[in-house]
Amino acid sequence: MNIPNPAALAIHGVRKSYGEMQALSGVSFEIKPGEFFGLLGPNGAGKSTLISIIAGLIRADQGSISVLGHDTVRDWRAARRALGVVPQELVFDPFFNVVDMLRIQAGFYGCGKEVWPWIDEMLIRLDLNHKRNASMRALSGGMKRRVLIAQALVHKPPVVILDEPTAGVDVELRRTLWTFMRDLHAKGTTVVLTTHYLEEAQEMCERIAILDKGNVRVIETTEQLLNRHPFRFLRLKLANGGQLPASLRPFVTSERNGSIELRLEREQQPIASVFTALRVAGVDIEDVQTREPDLEDIFVELTGNGISAQPNAMGAMK
Amino acid sequence: MNRDRRGFVTLLTKEVRRFWAVLGQTVMAPVITALLYLLVFAQAMDGRAPVYPGVSYTQFLLPGLIMMTVIQNAFANSSSSLAQSKIMGNLVFLMMAPLGPWDFYAAYIVAGLIRAALVMTAMLLVAIPFVHLPIQQPLALIAMFLLAGGGLSVLGIIAGIVSSKFDHLAAFSNFIITPLSFLSGVFYSVHALPPLWFAASHLNPFFYMIDGFRYGFFGHSDVPIWQSLLWASGFFATVSAVCLWMLFTGYKLRR
Numbered sequence: 049m050n051i052p053n054p055a056a057l058a059i060h061g062v063r064k065s066y067g068e069m070q071a072l073s074g075v076s077f078e079i080k081p082g083e084f085f086g087l088l089g090p091n092g093a094g095k096s097t098l099i100s101i102i103a104g105l106i107r108a109d110q111g112s113i114s115v116l117g118h119d120t121v122r123d124w125r126a127a128r129r130a131l132g133v134v135p136q137e138l139v140f141d142p143f144f145n146v147v148d149m150l151r152i153q154a155g156f157y158g159c160g161k162e163v164w165p166w167i168d169e170m171l172i173r174l175d176l177n178h179k180r181n182a183s184m185r186a187l188s189g190g191m192k193r194r195v196l197i198a199q200a201l202v203h204k205p206p207v208v209i210l211d212e213p214t215a216g217v218d219v220e221l222r223r224t225l226w227t228f229m230r231d232l233h234a235k236g237t238t239v240v241l242t243t244h245y246l247e248e249a250q251e252m253c254e255r256i257a258i259l260d261k262g263n264v265r266v267i268e269t270t271e272q273l274l275n276r277h278p279f280r281f282l283r284l285k286l287a288n289g290g291q292l293p294a295s296l297r298p299f300v301t302s303e304r305n306g307s308i309e310l311r312l313e314r315e316q317q318p319i320a321s322v323f324t325a326l327r328v329a330g331v332d333i334e335d336v337q338t339r340e341p342d343l344e345d346i347f348v349e350l351t352g353n354g355i356s357a358q359p360n361a362m363g364a365m366k
Numbered sequence: 367m368n369r370d371r372r373g374f375v376t377l378l379t380k381e382v383r384r385f386w387a388v389l390g391q392t393v394m395a396p397v398i399t400a401l402l403y404l405l406v407f408a409q410a411m412d413g414r415a416p417v418y419p420g421v422s423y424t425q426f427l428l429p430g431l432i433m434m435t436v437i438q439n440a441f442a443n444s445s446s447s448l449a450q451s452k453i454m455g456n457l458v459f460l461m462m463a464p465l466g467p468w469d470f471y472a473a474y475i476v477a478g479l480i481r482a483a484l485v486m487t488a489m490l491l492v493a494i495p496f497v498h499l500p501i502q503q504p505l506a507l508i509a510m511f512l513l514a515g516g517g518l519s520v521l522g523i524i525a526g527i528v529s530s531k532f533d534h535l536a537a538f539s540n541f542i543i544t545p546l547s548f549l550s551g552v553f554y555s556v557h558a559l560p561p562l563w564f565a566a567s568h569l570n571p572f573f574y575m576i577d578g579f580r581y582g583f584f585g586h587s588d589v590p591i592w593q594s595l596l597w598a599s600g601f602f603a604t605v606s607a608v609c610l611w612m613l614f615t616g617y618k619l620r621r
């Protein structure tokens with residue numbers, strides 16, 4: 049089955065239930081070859097379930113998926129060859145050392161010595177070379193995560209799916225991984241990234257799907273998504289314990305340590321009007337900041353769900 | 367080498383490396399256990415009447431012990447490897463790879479047979495200087511080895527797939543494999559048994575594997591060789607059917 053220019057991933061009406069629980073209730077979308085795609089959603093949205101179905105680890109109750117035109121059920125061999133998946137769980141084979149594990153994994157895909165230089169390159173790029181002969185057991189969590197990433201890429205798959213590759217990874221390593229993923233993408237690989245760090249998604253992904261309770265809430269380019277809501281944020285600190293006039297109260301989104309954040313409609317409420325209202329009320333301003341809405345604001349709007357997963361890590365990234 | 371072939375060979379190599387790295391546990395230990403049985407029973411039963419004409423008790427015992435060890439180790443090899451990968455979660459690496467049901471089936475059988483052959487060879491090498499063993503029917507001997515070792519490797523795959531805890535695997539081994547292998551006429555000729563046990567033994571596939579294997583050495587056995595071959599083949603075919611059904615449908619492997 050070779051349609052000219054098939055989608056990197058074509059997902060059609062995929063449903064999956066666990067008993068009563070609908071993990072995926074009819075998910076359909078396509079990812080174009082060469083895209084850097086973000087698959088976002090709160091905990092339990094069904095992201096990993098969808099990825100497992102794409103990888104052939106789980107069977108869908110309904111629907112079909114193809115990878116570069118290869119159906120994952122009928123044409124499973126070709127579909128799996130075209131795909132590299134980094135699982136969310138930190139799984140490893142305690143039996144082998146790092147480089148052997150990677151060579152064995154390459155062998156499963158029919159690749160031999162010709163990919164050994166590529167394996168060595170990945171070990172260097174992922175800063176694992178000093179651990180190449182270490183047993184998998186003896187690696188830290190972050191190192192295991194990187195081996196998982198290398199393992200998914202040993203056969204140089206044209207489509208790569210990373211399920212939270214940067215979860216529990218320190219700031220420096222996260223940057224290493226970003227550079228690594230960007231280079232991969234620059235070489236023409238289709239990259240699908242799942243993450244709870246919305247800034248990461250905003251920074252890296254060209255297009256984003258937000259999954260919630262087994263449904264695709266929205267699928268748009270990152271830019272469209274960010275322009276979706278015509279508002280901006282204004283953060284004020286009022287001088288001498290001044291009080292916000294009642295007319296501005298309805299726009300408050302947060303208030304902390306005397307710093308008040310207002311959400312303003314871009315068109316209807318120019319920032320100047322806030323200043324006017326304050327001047328009329330006789331309140332002095334100590335400090336002022338504006339902020340454009342980021343992915344997190346939009347995410348909260350769409351899913352009614354804060355990113356509670358790793359709030360501290362989010363802060364650390366800013 | 368073509369890509370699909372290389373996938374299979376890699377899986378096979380990985381399975382062999384798994385037990386090869388701990389030969390002390392996977393080959394030496396079972397050989398020593400079996401030889402201890404040989405030593406103790408040969409001493410205790412020394413001087414009893416020959417079981418078959420011209421076959422002493424010690425001679426009679428050795429092939430049975432070898433086959434029992436083959437049975438237990440072929441089973442242990444595939445079952446522990448699969449169960450461990452499943453429980454550790456690293457089975458996903460195999461399940462995501464372009465490896466098919468036949469690759470799994472064949473790789474685990476061949477790996478199990480290689481371990482079983484090592485165990486068998488080691489036992490023969492150690493015992494031969496002390497116990498004279500003729501080889502009257504080499505073809506029967508090889509056939510019984512392949513059917514039993516292969517069949518138990520396949521049963522090991524099934525046990526690995528079904529077990530979601532190490533307890534399950536231990537239960538499989540303790541309540542099925544060990545009792546059946548001990549109650550299979552390793553230590554005695556079933557003709558020496560009371561009628562009920564005699565009849566029960568004839569429902570135990572391991573009995574036929576051991577009896578047929580012994581035939582390969584002495585050209586004598588409790589039941590005709592064709593009957594043992596039939597039972598061993600039937601066992602192999604049955605477990606293979608179940609195992610391949612599991613692998614093709616993804617039973618307990620792909621939810």
Ligand SMILES: Nc1ncnc2c1ncn2[C@@H]1O[C@H](COP(=O)(O)OP(=O)(O)OP(=O)(O)O)[C@@H](O)[C@H]1O
Binds near residue numbers: 091097
């Ligand atoms: N094996 C399973 N058995 C029963 N329910 C499951 C199973 N796997 C997942 N689920 C349920 O399916 C839903 C979706 O889970 P999934 O792991 O796909 O979420 P996710 O979007 O990846 O979440 P997270 O961001 O936490 O990784 C959850 O409600 C989960 O409890």
Ligand SMILES: [Mg+2]
Binds near residue numbers: 096211
């Ligand atoms: Mg997940």
